[in-house]
Amino acid sequence: MLDSNKVKASEEGKTRLREAMKQAKLTQEELAEQAKVSVDTIKRLLGTKPAPNGVERWNVKNIAKVLNISPLDIIHHQDWNQHLQLPQEFEPLIKEKIRSFCGRAFVFKEFADFLKKYPKGYFTVIGDAGMGKSAIAAKYVYDRQAICYFNVLQDGRNRPELFLKSIRQQLINRYQLENAENDDLSALLVKASSKIPDGENLVIVVDALDEVEQEPGGENILYLPKTLPDKVYFLLTRRRYEPSKKRLYTEGVEQVELDLTASQYIEFSRDDIQEYIRFILNHDKEWKDGLRKWMQERNIADKTFIEQVAEKSENNFMYLRYVLPAIARGFYNDLSLTQLPDGLQQYYQTHWARMGMNKKDEEIKVIILFILVEIGTPIPCEMIAKIAGKEEFEVQKVLDDWVEYLKKQNIEGDDCYSIYHASFLDFLQAQRALQAKRQLFTEVNQRIVDYWDRIMQN
Known part of the structure; x- marks a missing residue:
């Protein structure tokens, strides 16, 4: 590994250097003289x-x-950022999001153009649930070791004070800021901007603005500054919502939005989706054999499978994250390619029905999922079992059945569970509304109240 103070040019960088020298009409000797470096450095x-x-x-x-x-x-x-580190609180999330990452070059290109065109500003990637917004944010952070914050509703990590605390510490660590422990974000950015090295920018990535929990008011979401120092940029992601909910007001700061659902990006997204399917089909050690077996049994060619599954996905990566493993595990052995669910919401509904969730004798499964919805933060199997009034092994079996939809994490020695993705949370909340006549939601709430009453009495 190179010394962190030393770097090597990439192959693209060598070409770009030659082009820049040609445009500047400088020989190696002239460039070396003006840059106060040796000719050997230019040659290297x-x-x-x-x-x-x-x-x-x-x-x-x-x-x-x-x-x-x-x-x-x-x-x-x-290579340039090798001396920097990812924030520990987000490192597992980032690495999970970029696993099998494919495509999205058009997003990164537009953001790179934004950085070159404007001296500072806000760039927002907008899209529906499952379109890969968080993966885009994670990929940018991982590649550039950027300062970041990922709002996660299911973990309760989505409030302004938590955002500020994390960003403040990251800025203090990176730029060695002094007397900044109590600074607000505007003051922090002013101090940091004076320490940004020549030729570099400060980019702060903030994911999932739509999941932020903040009181309604005239303030910006997360209290993001109305003005920014030069060389300071924010890369934001959020779902689509009404303009009145935007809550990002600026003065003299450029705002640009890239909507992944816009017509000019549909073809790019379709290509990215197909690239992802092709990657899983050919390189994913866990699922490729199962997918190949399913295709061979139906005599489906690669091209046909890739194109038709991409069409059914409706350009949604979350759909692929669920459907491709389900095919590989044999969950759809009784279906043809054309019978696969169309789109993420139909996939959730199909899975719900195939798991028998509407049957009276499967009510406990619904109750367990509703408990996770209502609690809203990661909780251990033992706590779920006590609320549901069931044995732990029964609850664990249900959790295992829904493992791909749940986020499992170890907290203080306990395996805790929460809903993995906001789109599935939305679906469950809709099911909760549909279950109103069976009073399951009321029953779940009462069970939770009873559980806390027992805790308080002991």
Whole structure:
């Protein structure tokens, strides 16, 4: 591994460096003189001289400054940011979100263009549940080790004070800020902006603004600043909602929105979806064999499978996350390709019906899921069992049956469960409304109240 102060040019970077030198009409010797570096340094970056130990970062910065390009045009962002670290609180989430990540190059290109065009600003990626907004945010953070915050409704990690606490600590650590422990976000950004190295920007990624829990009012969502210092940018993600709920008011700061559902991006999204299916089909060790077996039994060619499943997904990655493993596990052995569910909501409804959730003797399954909905934060199997009035092994079996829809995490030695994705939470809440006549929701609430009463009495 290279010294963190040294880096190597990527293959694309070598090409970009040559182009920039040509545009600037500078020879290697002239560039070296103006950048105050050696000619050998230029040659190492161009790849015409061996560079086993890389070159110093400050040399790359000087060269980029002379050529009016970014150091990241020469050095791959992962190599450039190798000395930085992901925040520990989000590292597991980030790594889970980018597993099998495919495509979305058009999003990153538009954001890169935004950074070049404006001196500061807010760039928001908008899309429906399951379209990969969080994965886009996670991929950007992972590649660039960016400062970030992921709002997670199911974990109760979605309030302004938690956001500020996390971002404050990340900024203090990265830029060695002093006397900033009590600063608000605006003050923090002003202090940090004075320490941003030449040729770099400060990008803060904030995921899932639609999941933020904040009192209604005139303030911006998460109290994001109305004004920003130069070289400071926010990359935001959220679902579509009414303009009145936007709550992002700025002065002299550019706002750009990229809506993944817009017509100009449909073809790009379809290509990304097909790329993802192709990747799982050919490279995913866990599911590819099961998928191949299902296809062979029905004599389905790769091209046909990829195109038709992509069509059924309605450009929704969450649909694929559920349907492809379900096919591989044999859950759809009685169905043909054309009989697979159309879209994420129909998939949830189909799974609900096939699991027998509407049958009277399966009520306990519904009650357990409703408990997770109503509690809203991760809870252990033991607590679910006590609320439901069932044995732990019975509850664990239900949790195991719904494992792909639930998030399992170890908290203080206990395996705790919560709803994995907001789209499934939405579906369950709709089912809760449908179950009103059977009074299951009222029963679940009463069981929760009784449980807490017992806890208080002991």
